[in-house]
Amino acid sequence: MRNFTILYIVFLVCSFIENGNAQIVIGKPNLGFSQACASPSFNTYNITFTFSPEAAISSTNQFKIELSDATGNFSNATTIYTSGVGTISASPATLSFPVPITISGEAYKLRVKSTAPVATSANSNAFAAYYKIQDTPFSINNLISTGVYCSGGSYLLTIDNPGNESNDSPLQYPALTYNWFKETSPTTSDFIALGETLSVSEPGTYFVETNYGTCTSNSFSNRVTVSESTSGGSSSINSSKGNPFCSSKGPTTLSAINGMSYQWFKDGIEISGATDQMYNTDISGAYSVNIDLGSCTTSAMINLESTGFTSSIDVEAINTIEENETLVATVTTSANNPEYIWYFNDTLIPDAISNRYVISQTGNYKAVIRQTTGCMVSREFVFEVRTPFPDVANIPNVISPNGDGINDTWIIPQDYVNGTNAEIMVLNSKGDVVFQTIDYQNNWPENQIAFAAINPVYYYIITTVNGNVKKGSITVVK
Incomplete structure (x- = not known):
C-alpha cells in the first residue's frame, strides 16, 4: 500500500510539471482586409490565425486581439477582442471584431495572445485604419462660392459650425483633423495645410477634406474661389x-x-x-x-425668388363682354401637381377646379394656383370683367345723380375713358380739383352731390395723350 501511494504522488507531480510547461505557437495573423475604413454603418473586420499544438490549449484559455498605436508600437496596446473561455480549441481560427471609434492612422498592427498557456503571435502586416464618424459633405464659407481679400491682405476660410439641414458639420467631433487643398485643374489639387481654418493670400479655388488618410471619404467641403479685390474680385450671396x-x-x-x-x-x-x-x-x-x-x-x-414656379393668365386686368357674350380665362403654370381655385366677387366658385373658366357675368374675378407637391406655395391673378362703356357721341354738360339709374354719372365718349390714358380733371366753381384720373370709368361723381335750390356747376378739362384738350362745364340737376 505504501508503494502504491508513492507511485500516485509521483504521477501527480509529473502531470503537474507536464501541464505547467505546456506551450503553443501562434502564427502571424492573416488580415481579412487591406484597410479598416470603419463608420457608424460598418465596423466588422476579420483575422485568421493558426496555433499549435491544439492539445496544449487549456479549457480555460481565451484568445485576445491587441491593437498597436498608429505607428505599429505595442507599448500601450489596446485589447479590442477577447474570446469566450474555452470557445476556441481548433486551428485555424477566425475572429471578428470592431475597431475603436478613435482609430486614425496609416500603420496599425494586430497581434493575437492566449491566456492558457500564455503565448503571443508575431505582429500582423501594417494597415491603415480610420473610423469615419462623419462621412458626408459639409460647407465652408457659409456655402458661398467666392471670397475676396484686399491687396496685401488675406481671406479666412472656415468650416461652418454648427451644422444645419444642409451641413453636417464635422466640427461636431473635436477629434477630427482636416486637410486643405488648392485646385490645380478641374481634377487635380495640391495639399496646402492642416487645420480647421485656412488663411488665403493667393487667388485660387480652395476646399477642405476631413483627414481620413488613404480611406475613401465623402467628408469634403464645397469649393470657394478667392480673388484679390484690386483685380476686380467680387463675391456672391x-x-x-x-x-x-x-x-x-x-x-x-x-x-x-x-x-x-x-x-x-x-x-x-x-x-x-x-x-x-x-x-x-x-x-x-x-x-x-x-x-x-x-x-x-x-x-x-x-x-x-420665392415662388418656386411660374404662372400666367391669358386675360387682361380689365376685360369687357357684351350681353350674352362669354370670356374664357385660362391659366398656364409650371407648378407641381397644381390645384386651381376660382372666385367671383370674393366668393368661391365651387365647381371651378380646372385651369380654364368660362365667364358670362360681369364682376371681379380671382384665379388661385396652388402647388401641392414640394414647396406648398400659391399665386393668384385678379381681373375684372365689365360691359363696354356706352359709345356716346358728345361730351354731356348735364348730369342728374339722383339714383334713378338714368344719367346718374358723367358718361363721355370712349375716346377718353379707361384704356386711352386721357387725363380727366373736374373742378368746382372755386377752381378746386375735385376729381382727377387717367383711367376714367364713367363713374363721376363717385358720391352724391348735395345741393339746395341752385344747381351747382363744375368744369372739366380733358387732355388726350397726344395733347388735345377739351374744356367745358357740367351742370348738376336733380
Missing part, C-alpha cells in the same frame, strides 16, 4: 434655402463673405439696421450688400 426658396417654410438666410462690416439693400434701397453678415427674409427681390474688408470694400448681389 448664399440663400440657405436655395433660390428660388419656399417661402411657406419660413424665411431664408442670406449670407455674405467674411468682412469687417456690412450694409444690406433691397431693390436698391438701404435696409435700416441690416448690418450683420447674415440677413433673414421671406420676401423675394433684388438683394445686395456692401462689405467692408478693412482696407478695401466689395459688394455682392442675389436676385431672390
Whole structure:
C-alpha cells in the first residue's frame, strides 16, 4: 500500500510539471482586409490565425486581439477582442471584431495572445485604419462660392459650425483633423495645410477634406474661389434655402463673405439696421450688400425668388363682354401637381377646379394656383370683367345723380375713358380739383352731390395723350 501511494504522488507531480510547461505557437495573423475604413454603418473586420499544438490549449484559455498605436508600437496596446473561455480549441481560427471609434492612422498592427498557456503571435502586416464618424459633405464659407481679400491682405476660410439641414458639420467631433487643398485643374489639387481654418493670400479655388488618410471619404467641403479685390474680385450671396426658396417654410438666410462690416439693400434701397453678415427674409427681390474688408470694400448681389414656379393668365386686368357674350380665362403654370381655385366677387366658385373658366357675368374675378407637391406655395391673378362703356357721341354738360339709374354719372365718349390714358380733371366753381384720373370709368361723381335750390356747376378739362384738350362745364340737376 505504501508503494502504491508513492507511485500516485509521483504521477501527480509529473502531470503537474507536464501541464505547467505546456506551450503553443501562434502564427502571424492573416488580415481579412487591406484597410479598416470603419463608420457608424460598418465596423466588422476579420483575422485568421493558426496555433499549435491544439492539445496544449487549456479549457480555460481565451484568445485576445491587441491593437498597436498608429505607428505599429505595442507599448500601450489596446485589447479590442477577447474570446469566450474555452470557445476556441481548433486551428485555424477566425475572429471578428470592431475597431475603436478613435482609430486614425496609416500603420496599425494586430497581434493575437492566449491566456492558457500564455503565448503571443508575431505582429500582423501594417494597415491603415480610420473610423469615419462623419462621412458626408459639409460647407465652408457659409456655402458661398467666392471670397475676396484686399491687396496685401488675406481671406479666412472656415468650416461652418454648427451644422444645419444642409451641413453636417464635422466640427461636431473635436477629434477630427482636416486637410486643405488648392485646385490645380478641374481634377487635380495640391495639399496646402492642416487645420480647421485656412488663411488665403493667393487667388485660387480652395476646399477642405476631413483627414481620413488613404480611406475613401465623402467628408469634403464645397469649393470657394478667392480673388484679390484690386483685380476686380467680387463675391456672391448664399440663400440657405436655395433660390428660388419656399417661402411657406419660413424665411431664408442670406449670407455674405467674411468682412469687417456690412450694409444690406433691397431693390436698391438701404435696409435700416441690416448690418450683420447674415440677413433673414421671406420676401423675394433684388438683394445686395456692401462689405467692408478693412482696407478695401466689395459688394455682392442675389436676385431672390420665392415662388418656386411660374404662372400666367391669358386675360387682361380689365376685360369687357357684351350681353350674352362669354370670356374664357385660362391659366398656364409650371407648378407641381397644381390645384386651381376660382372666385367671383370674393366668393368661391365651387365647381371651378380646372385651369380654364368660362365667364358670362360681369364682376371681379380671382384665379388661385396652388402647388401641392414640394414647396406648398400659391399665386393668384385678379381681373375684372365689365360691359363696354356706352359709345356716346358728345361730351354731356348735364348730369342728374339722383339714383334713378338714368344719367346718374358723367358718361363721355370712349375716346377718353379707361384704356386711352386721357387725363380727366373736374373742378368746382372755386377752381378746386375735385376729381382727377387717367383711367376714367364713367363713374363721376363717385358720391352724391348735395345741393339746395341752385344747381351747382363744375368744369372739366380733358387732355388726350397726344395733347388735345377739351374744356367745358357740367351742370348738376336733380
